[in-house]
Every structure is written in structure tokens, then in C-alpha cells.
Amino acid sequence: MAQHTEFGKKAEQFAAAYLEEKGYHILARNFRFQKAEIDIIAEFQNTIIIIEVKARGIDALIEPHEAVNKRKIRLIVSAADEFMKERNSEQNVRFDIISVLPSQERELELIHIEGAFDSFDAN
Numbered sequence: 058m059a060q061h062t063e064f065g066k067k068a069e070q071f072a073a074a075y076l077e078e079k080g081y082h083i084l085a086r087n088f089r090f091q092k093a094e095i096d097i098i099a100e101f102q103n104t105i106i107i108i109e110v111k112a113r114g115i116d117a118l119i120e121p122h123e124a125v126n127k128r129k130i131r132l133i134v135s136a137a138d139e140f141m142k143e144r145n146s147e148q149n150v151r152f153d154i155i156s157v158l159p160s161q162e163r164e165l166e167l168i169h170i171e172g173a174f175d176s177f178d179a180n
Contacts, residue, residue, distance in 0.1 A: 068112030068157035069096055071165050075155070081106065090139040093132035097155075098140060104149045107137045109173075112157040125154055130174055 073083055081099040088095040097108040109125055130152075137150060152174035158166050 072110045072155040090136040093136035108153045
């Protein structure tokens, strides 16, 4: 397995553990629909939370969350719509991004951006 893939899986596990510690209930991981994948789907305070986990190495030129572009957002939203249809759910949905970076000491650091797609314009 490629080193970046291993780091990505480690970052997703780190993010899931963080969310559970904060009281989120993990409903699904790596939910796929067509060309889209949602890293983590959780429920928190009667809201479905769709979480994109982005990880970068210590030498990254941009913050991990900055790599989520309009195309990626559209894919995630379409997968979230499918998830909600499958569950026949009308709960509120929130889209978050969790960025994971190693610190200088090689410990993982996490930034949780709640409502990250709120200002997204699909056009």
C-alpha cells in the first residue's frame, strides 16, 4: 500500500476517533455513490454530518481543506443526497471538513471546520 494511502487511512481513523470522543455517532465510513465517496457520515444532535477528511504531509504547500474544490463538493453533495434517499431521512445535513496534518513532532493535529460548504455556490 502506498505511503500516502496509509497516511490517509490513519487520518480518517484519527478523525473518526475525535468525532466519537465529541459525541458524534458514526453511521458510515467510505460511503460510495457513482464517482463520489464520503469519508465519514455521522449523526450529532439530530443532524447528519457529512465529513470530508483531508490529510497532507508536513511539507504540504496548502492546508488540506484548501484541496476541496467545487468538483469535489458537488460529488460529496450528490453522494450525501443518495445516502439520505437510501435512509428515507429528512434530517438536517451539515457538511464538515477535517484537516489532518503532522506536527513538527510528528504527532497528528486536527482542524474541524463545521459547515464548511455553507458559502458554496454550485454554479
